Every structure is written in structure tokens, then in C-alpha cells.
Amino acid sequence: MTFPRSAARTAGFSALYLVAMFLGRQTVMDGTNLSLVWPAAGVLALWFGTQRASRWRWLDVLSLAVITMTVNVATGATAALAAVFVAANLMQGCTFAVLVGRWLPEALITGDDGPVLSRLRQFWRLAGIAVLSSAAGTMIGPTGAWLLNRHLLWESAAVWMTRNVVAVVIVVVAGRYLGHPVRGWWRCRGTPRTGPGPWRSLPARKQAEYVAVLVASVVAYHLMFGFGRDLPAAFALIAITVWAGLRLSTGFVILHDLVFGTVAILFTLCGYGPFALIESQAVRALIAQLFVGTVTVVGLSLALSRDERDALTARLRQQARLLTTVIESVSEGIAVVDEENGFLVRNPAIERLLGGFDTTGDRVQSSTYYGLFHPDGTPIADRDLPHRRVFAGERLDPVEMLIRNAGIPEGRIVVVNTALMPGRINGLRHVVVAMHDVTEDRRHRDELANFAGVVAHDLLNPLATVEGWSQALLEDLDDPGALTDGITRIQRASTRMRALIDDLLVYTTARDAALAPAHCDLESLVADIAAGRRDHAQSAGETVPVFRFSGLDPVDGDPVLVRQLMENLIGNAIKYTGSGVTPTITVTTYADTAGPGMTRVEITDNGIGIPAGQHDAVFGNFHRAHVDAGYSGTGLGLAICKRIVERHGGTICASDNPDGRGTRVSFTLPSSRLPARAPTGPHPYRLRPSFERAR
Incomplete structure (x- = not known):
């Protein structure tokens, strides 16, 4: 803070202190030279509390001493008594500044934009600081006065203590709570108002309540202090303060307490009201100050606690809205x-x-x-x-x-x-x-498990073929024809194993990647699958399935997924065949008339069929049409087939075999427009990534 600004503040507070001290000296009680009310104590607390961080505090001390000495001497006090009052006021002001800096630094700061007293905890701390600082001043002021004139009674010391505490609380709260809006109004006095003022923004019912409190206060205080003579009845006026504290703004409550507390003191000074009947001036002043203090404490406690409750409720509502938004999103x-x-x-x-x-x-x-x-x-x-x-x-x-x-x-x-x-x-x-x-996660997991199951099954088929024909070779070493046929089957089985391993590597590294469409030769694909199924059945001693297909149209699709699709459907056709029945699978293709640019593929079997009403449901996740028939499975095979077809833009459905017992599965894939790839092995329809790249 600069010196000019600090000096300006000192001058302003000095002027306020001078006026407050002069008014207080007008209420001096006879024979004691002590004032009934002392608003200067509140101005002093506000002054020293605000200036406590200034580097030029000695100006404040000097100004306080000069004003206190001058006013007291001018109003009838001796120089010695005035010096005692200077020491008492300095002790009270300095004690207040020190305690505020320790216990309430956020409420009284040197900046113009500091926070106001807005919490009940702050108010009670301020009240405690007021009591302690006033007690420090009381130890010097009344004691010094008693040493000088021997007329000071304990009641007078109580009056000194009470009046200063009440003045500090009322003036400091009013100054800090109302000072900021007043300064804001002063700074913006030349700026046009853009909206309705605080009063006009209130609802009509709330405006009426403010008016009702004011009218009730005027009437009640006039009746009580103008005509009332019963001491307990005066404290019944606190009911109006309770009304204001519970319902109206804190600023209004402060002004209400300040104005009507002053009214009660003025009536008492003029000899009106229930307090004027008390013969002892000290006791009269003490009771009047206790009344004003009680009204102030009750009103501010209720108003500040209500403000805290409203602020807490608003924060809780905001947090509830935030939590609700998060939960709903x-x-x-x-x-x-x-x-x-x-x-x-x-x-x-x-x-x-x-x-x-x-x-x-x-x-x-x-x-x-x-x-x-x-x-x-x-x-x-x-x-x-x-x-x-x-x-x-x-x-x-x-x-x-x-x-x-x-x-x-x-x-x-x-x-x-x-x-x-x-x-x-x-x-x-x-x-x-x-x-x-977790449906998608489980679908991915089950798709991989399904694919791994298909691969494992097809790997076991060539392994069984290799084992079976290797044993046959050992037994038929002298038969050249048998050797040639066995070696051919072993080579075909090992080639199929390599292709399946390549597909597994591709699938596990890119199963969630975008489709990689390529020319797929369905004729070669079905022939390869059929050969594997026949070899496995022969080596395992099972019924060898019969395959019927010829002139299958090529399609465009992801080779790995198309193979998995055909493996699943053909495997299901063989699996769900009745006992003692030779599986017969017919694969046909033709241009789909309902979807231009699509090829329809139909796989027909002579199996046990699908129960009535479940032809659509079998393509759902986890659906098993033959739960009680002893067939194992997860219920995901046809769901995976549906997903593969739909990823290629096609459709899939199931119906009964029109030629008799069994099922026909029909699906569409894009007709081939891509050029055929150069053969890379026995299965030219398949993408053949290198083993090193797959790893």
C-alpha cells in the first residue's frame, strides 16, 4: 500500500472516529465521566483492523491519541483522565488488530475487495475478539479512572465493557458487510443501470414482508418505549428480530438492528421506555446495552446461519445436478x-x-x-x-x-x-x-474361441490323416500304389494344416480390423473343406459325408472370414445329422435377384432340421435349438456366421429342406468383381500372408 493511500485511509477513519467520539461523549453519565454508549469503540476496531498491515501505522496511533486527548479535554475530562482513555483505546485497538490477524484474517483485510463476514463461525470469532479486546481496554480505562477520582463503581466497569463489545460487533459487522456494496455503488454511480435494482427484483410477496417488518418494528418500539413500563416486555421485541433473521436478507437485519438499537438507546437517554425507570444510571446503561447486544446477536446468528444453510443447500444442489449429469451420461x-x-x-x-x-x-x-x-x-x-x-x-x-x-x-x-x-x-x-x-467383448472372445475350435478341429483332421496313412504306409511298403496314395493324402493334409495355421495367425492379429476383400474361389474352397472332412471321417472310422457341388460362382470377401463361414455351416450340417444317416451336403450358387451385385449361396443338408418357429432365433447369440438332444455347442456358431455375412453387406436365413428332411441355409455375398490372385499354393482363393509378417 502506498503512503498517499494509507494516509487517506487514516484521515477518513480519523474523521469517523472524531464524530463517533463526540457523539459518545454526549451520553456521559453524571459523576463518572463514562459514556452510556461508545460507537467510537466500533470505529476504532474497524480502523485498526483494516490498517493493521500498513507500514505507516504510527500515523494511526498518533491521530488516535490526538483526537482522544482533544475531545475528552474539550468535553470536561481532565488531562490525566484523557491520557488514561488514550492508553485504554490504544490497548483495545492494538489487541483487536492482533487477534483479528490471528483468528479472523479473511474477514478484515486491507484490500477494498476483501470478503465480508458471511459465516456464523466468523461472527462468533468476531464476538470473541470484541470481548477480549474490550477486556484489555477495560483493565486500563476504568482502573485509571478509579485511581484518579475514586468514584468508579463495578457497574461502571461493566458498562465500559458491555458498551465497547456491543459497539465493536455492530459497527464492524455493519462496516464490513455493508461497506462493499456502498463502495460498489459509489464507483458505478455514473454508469447506467442495465437491469432492475435489488428491490425491484424481489417478488411482490417478499417486498410486502419487508414493509410489514418495518411497520411492525416502528409500531412495537414506539409502543414499548413510548408507553411501556414493564422491563421483561422490552425483550419481547426480539421476536421481530427473529422474524427478520429467519426471513429477510442479512444486510437488512444488520440495518434493522443498528437503527432500532439506536432508537432504544435514544429513548432511554431521553427518559422514556422501561429502561428509564431504573434508578442506577450504570445499571440502566448496562441493561440497555445488553438489550441492544441481544438483539444484534440473535438477529445476526439467525441470518448468518440461514445464509450458510442456503449456500450449503445451493452447493449440494449443484453437486447433485453434476452427479446426476455424470450418472445419466x-x-x-x-x-x-x-x-x-x-x-x-x-x-x-x-x-x-x-x-x-x-x-x-x-x-x-x-x-x-x-x-x-x-x-x-x-x-x-x-x-x-x-x-x-x-x-x-x-x-x-x-x-x-x-x-x-x-x-x-x-x-x-x-x-x-x-x-x-x-x-x-x-x-x-x-x-x-x-x-x-460386455456382449461385444464376449462375442469377440467367443468368435475367437469358435474360430480356434474350427481350426483345432480341422488341424486334428489332417493330423489324424497323417497318423492313419503313415501307419498304413508302414504296413504296405511293398505296394507302390498304396504308397503313392498315402503320400498324396499326407501331403494334402500337411498343406491344409499350414493353410489353417496361416489363417489363425491372420485372424488373431487382425480380427477386429477392416475387411480385406479379395477374389474368393468358392469351388476350390468347398473342395478343400470337403476333402478335409472326408479324410477325417475315413481316418476316424466315421461315416464319410457326401458333397454335391459344381460350378460355384466366385465371390468377393475376406478370405479368412469366408472360409470360417463355410467351415461353420458345413460343420453344422455334418454335426446335426441323425444317427446312421450319411451326411449329404449340397452347395449351390446363383445370382441374387433381390440384391443386385450379390451372389446367393445355399447349403442344404439332410440332418435333423431346426424346430418350427426357431429358424430366425438360431442366428441369435447363445441360442441352441437342440439343447436336450445331446449335441454340444455354445449357441454362437450361427450368430458368428450372421455377423460375417452382415459385415460383407449380405443377409442370411434358414429354412427347411424343400426336398425332404434337413435344413437349407441361404446367404448372400458380393459377386466377384476383383481379379483372381495368382496361385500361391493349392488354394488360390486364400490370402497367403507370410509367416514372418503375421508374427
């Missing part, structure tokens, strides 16, 4: 459920994950209502719902559930995490439920 379903199956909180994502099913009456419905199943497809009992198990005392790891209902007929796999909340809300325990959709 996340893709994971989140809910808080009580032990009576009621929802405390739930976000839109949980409704979406449950297939769009709304919850009637904000209560958790039965598991059958939502269509909840274990991953193996068995229904979940209500008692086994994750939140019910937590309420029963179990410590659960994440639980997987299958959701299948009218909203998500294809099914959805979710992982459910649960946690018991500490404590109780409305007397009930609550569990937090978090639901995460």
Missing part, C-alpha cells in the same frame, strides 16, 4: 436399490441395458419380467439376483447375466457389480448396482 447402468426392492437412484442406461423395460412404481420387478438368465441359459431365481444376495450377506465378485426379452430378443450379456452402502437411508440398507454391457 455414462453408458454403464447404475442404480441404488433398497432392501425392499425400491429404487433410490437409477440412470437411463440401466433401462436401455434391460431392453427398454420401464420399472413400474419405482420398484425392482421379478427376474422373469426383465428376462434374466444365467450365461448357460437357465433362468435366474429372484433370490439369486445380485442385490438380493448382497443383502443376504454374500460378498459377490462380478456376476455375468444374460438378458433376453422382447426389447432385446437377440440377447445381451452384462457384468453386474454390487456393493453394500454404509449406514442406512430412511431406515433401510441400500446396494449400489453397476451394470456393464
Whole structure:
């Protein structure tokens, strides 16, 4: 702070202190030379508290000493008594500045834009500082006066203490709370107002309440101090202060306490009101100051506590809105459920994950209502719902559930995490439920597992062929024809193993990458698959399947995925064949009339067929049409086929074999427009990445 600014502040506070001191000296009690009220104590606290960080504090001390000495001598005090009052005021002001710097630095600072007293904790600290600093001044002032004139009684010391405490609290609070808006108005006095003022922005009902409090205060104080003679009745006026403190702004409460406290003191000085009947001037002053102090403390305590409550409520609402926004924006379903199956909180994502099913009456419905199943497809009992198990005392790891209902007929796999909340809300325990959709993750995992299963199966086929024909070679070393046929089969099996290993490497390194369409020779592809299936059946001693295909049209597609598609469909056709029946698989192609530029591929078998009404459902995730027939599987094979076809822009469906028993699976793939690749081995339709690059 610069010297001119500090000096200007010193001059301003000196002027205020001079006026306040002069007014206080007009209320000197007879024979004691002590004032009934002392507003100068409040100005002194505000002065020294604001200037405590100034480098030129000696100017403030000098100005205070000169003013105190001059005014006291001019109003009838002796020079010695005036010197005592100078020492007492300096002690009180310095003590206040030191304590404020330690206990309340945020409330009284040197800057013009410092915060005001806005918390109840700050107010009580200010009251404590006022008591301690006034006590420090009382130890010097009344004691010195008693030593000089021997007329000071204990009541007078109590008056000194009480008047200074009340003055410090009222003046400091009023100065700091109302000073900032006054300075703001002064700085902007030449700026046109852009909106309605504080009064006009209030609702009409609130304006009427302000007017009612003012009218009630004027009437009540006039009746009480103009005509009342009963001491306890005066303190009944605190009811109006309570009304204002609970309902109206803190600034209004401060002004109300200041104005009507002054009214009570003026009536008492003029001999009116219940306090004027007290014969002892010291006791009269003490009671009057206690009344003003009580009104101030009650009003400010209520107003500041209400402000804190409103501010806390506003922050909580803001945090609640933020939390609500976060919860509603996340893709994971989140809910808080009580032990009576009621929802405390739930976000839109949980409704979406449950297939769009709304919850009637904000209560958790039965598991059958939502269509909840274990991953193996068995229904979940209500008692086994994750939140019910937590309420029963179990410590659960994440639980997987299958959701299948009218909203998500294809099914959805979710992982459910649960946690018991500490404590109780409305007397009930609550569990937090978090639901995460892992359908795509599980689909990727199961696609890889399915592909690995296909590859493992097809790797076992050539291995069995190699083993079987190697043994045959050992037994037929003398037969050249048998040797040639066996070696040919072994070479074909080893070539197929290499191709499958290459495909597995490509798939595991790029299964989520974009499609890599290429010219796919379906004729060669089906021939290769058929040869592998026949070789495996012969070496395993099983019924050798019969394949019928000829002149298959080529298509454009990702070679790895097209092979997996054909392997899955042909493998299913062989797998789901009745006992004692020779599997017969017919593969045909023709231009699709419904989709220009598409080739329709049909695979027809003579197997056990698909139960009626399930021809569409078999392409859903985890659907198994023959659960009780003893056939193993995950229910994902045809779902993976559907995904492969749809990634190529085609469609797939299943129907009964029109020529008899069995099933026909029909799908479309893009007709071939890409040039055929140069052969790189026995299967020219296949992309052949190098082993080193695949690694």
C-alpha cells in the first residue's frame, strides 16, 4: 500500500472516529465521566483492523491519541483522565488488530475487495475478539479512572465493557458487510443501470414482508418505549428480530438492528421506555446495552446461519445436478436399490441395458419380467439376483447375466457389480448396482474361441490323416500304389494344416480390423473343406459325408472370414445329422435377384432340421435349438456366421429342406468383381500372408 493511500485511509477513519467520539461523549453519565454508549469503540476496531498491515501505522496511533486527548479535554475530562482513555483505546485497538490477524484474517483485510463476514463461525470469532479486546481496554480505562477520582463503581466497569463489545460487533459487522456494496455503488454511480435494482427484483410477496417488518418494528418500539413500563416486555421485541433473521436478507437485519438499537438507546437517554425507570444510571446503561447486544446477536446468528444453510443447500444442489449429469451420461447402468426392492437412484442406461423395460412404481420387478438368465441359459431365481444376495450377506465378485426379452430378443450379456452402502437411508440398507454391457467383448472372445475350435478341429483332421496313412504306409511298403496314395493324402493334409495355421495367425492379429476383400474361389474352397472332412471321417472310422457341388460362382470377401463361414455351416450340417444317416451336403450358387451385385449361396443338408418357429432365433447369440438332444455347442456358431455375412453387406436365413428332411441355409455375398490372385499354393482363393509378417 502506498503512503498517499494509507494516509487517506487514516484521515477518513480519523474523521469517523472524531464524530463517533463526540457523539459518545454526549451520553456521559453524571459523576463518572463514562459514556452510556461508545460507537467510537466500533470505529476504532474497524480502523485498526483494516490498517493493521500498513507500514505507516504510527500515523494511526498518533491521530488516535490526538483526537482522544482533544475531545475528552474539550468535553470536561481532565488531562490525566484523557491520557488514561488514550492508553485504554490504544490497548483495545492494538489487541483487536492482533487477534483479528490471528483468528479472523479473511474477514478484515486491507484490500477494498476483501470478503465480508458471511459465516456464523466468523461472527462468533468476531464476538470473541470484541470481548477480549474490550477486556484489555477495560483493565486500563476504568482502573485509571478509579485511581484518579475514586468514584468508579463495578457497574461502571461493566458498562465500559458491555458498551465497547456491543459497539465493536455492530459497527464492524455493519462496516464490513455493508461497506462493499456502498463502495460498489459509489464507483458505478455514473454508469447506467442495465437491469432492475435489488428491490425491484424481489417478488411482490417478499417486498410486502419487508414493509410489514418495518411497520411492525416502528409500531412495537414506539409502543414499548413510548408507553411501556414493564422491563421483561422490552425483550419481547426480539421476536421481530427473529422474524427478520429467519426471513429477510442479512444486510437488512444488520440495518434493522443498528437503527432500532439506536432508537432504544435514544429513548432511554431521553427518559422514556422501561429502561428509564431504573434508578442506577450504570445499571440502566448496562441493561440497555445488553438489550441492544441481544438483539444484534440473535438477529445476526439467525441470518448468518440461514445464509450458510442456503449456500450449503445451493452447493449440494449443484453437486447433485453434476452427479446426476455424470450418472445419466455414462453408458454403464447404475442404480441404488433398497432392501425392499425400491429404487433410490437409477440412470437411463440401466433401462436401455434391460431392453427398454420401464420399472413400474419405482420398484425392482421379478427376474422373469426383465428376462434374466444365467450365461448357460437357465433362468435366474429372484433370490439369486445380485442385490438380493448382497443383502443376504454374500460378498459377490462380478456376476455375468444374460438378458433376453422382447426389447432385446437377440440377447445381451452384462457384468453386474454390487456393493453394500454404509449406514442406512430412511431406515433401510441400500446396494449400489453397476451394470456393464460386455456382449461385444464376449462375442469377440467367443468368435475367437469358435474360430480356434474350427481350426483345432480341422488341424486334428489332417493330423489324424497323417497318423492313419503313415501307419498304413508302414504296413504296405511293398505296394507302390498304396504308397503313392498315402503320400498324396499326407501331403494334402500337411498343406491344409499350414493353410489353417496361416489363417489363425491372420485372424488373431487382425480380427477386429477392416475387411480385406479379395477374389474368393468358392469351388476350390468347398473342395478343400470337403476333402478335409472326408479324410477325417475315413481316418476316424466315421461315416464319410457326401458333397454335391459344381460350378460355384466366385465371390468377393475376406478370405479368412469366408472360409470360417463355410467351415461353420458345413460343420453344422455334418454335426446335426441323425444317427446312421450319411451326411449329404449340397452347395449351390446363383445370382441374387433381390440384391443386385450379390451372389446367393445355399447349403442344404439332410440332418435333423431346426424346430418350427426357431429358424430366425438360431442366428441369435447363445441360442441352441437342440439343447436336450445331446449335441454340444455354445449357441454362437450361427450368430458368428450372421455377423460375417452382415459385415460383407449380405443377409442370411434358414429354412427347411424343400426336398425332404434337413435344413437349407441361404446367404448372400458380393459377386466377384476383383481379379483372381495368382496361385500361391493349392488354394488360390486364400490370402497367403507370410509367416514372418503375421508374427
